[in-house]
Amino acid sequence: MYRERETPLLPGAVLWDRGPAAAAAEQRVLPDGCTDLIWCDGLLVAGPDSRAHLSTTPPGTAFDAIRLPPGTGAAVLGVPAAELRDQRVPLAALWGDAAARALSERVAGAQDRGAVLADVARQRLAAASGAAPGAGPEAEPLRRVVLAHARNGKAVAETARAAGIGERQLHRRCLALFGYGAKQLAGILRLHRALDLVAAGVPAAEAAVRSGYADQPHFAREVRRLAGVPLSRLR
Structure with a gap:
């Protein structure tokens, strides 16, 4: 169990x-x-x-x-x-x-x-003293900004502005912190938002729109890309 x-x-x-x-x-x-x-x-x-x-x-x-x-x-x-x-x-x-x-x-x-x-x-x-890139205490404010923006579907450019750094620097620092860039992180978190809605009984088309996808086919493509199987099998 x-x-x-x-x-x-x-x-x-x-x-x-x-x-x-x-x-x-x-x-x-x-x-x-x-x-x-x-x-x-x-x-x-x-x-x-x-x-x-x-x-x-x-x-x-x-x-x-x-x-x-x-x-x-x-x-x-x-x-x-x-x-x-x-x-x-x-x-x-x-x-x-x-x-x-x-x-x-x-x-x-x-x-x-x-x-x-x-x-x-x-x-x-x-x-943590910062011996590993992105691991020091100075990374925490950036981590919070990136996570908040990723969870709300904000664009990378907007996230970079909020963090006070350029987009390239944001990408490098996100790789060190999260393992991938802000855009990829946002896509992963968006998938979970949509799947949580579907699990709660929300129709897939509605879950897609509420989670920030263009439409249900967009949601379906992302499920296949990130989960490796269609939504019907993932359920």
């Missing part, structure tokens, strides 16, 4: 876990702009996806994880988000064997593994 919960240790983050399944299962994970730190008999990083990721889980596999809010993964993990885009890598590849092993042992012995992951993420986010 899969479940999610919020954590007071890191506002905006989501703790999730999934118990062991009796049989192998395939999941289609949609891009959401987030980075996940996952415990599964070891620590794994799932970078921000630009398209759907198909994951096959062997029988008996269980997970405990934290889903970091968009734009925070670089600070927590210490590398630009673009380096992790569409990647699944062991934490040891980023932090080294000793540091990854120490955290793995701590998580393995914890009663609440998600809380341990959240505490570590909170500490690293607070201590």
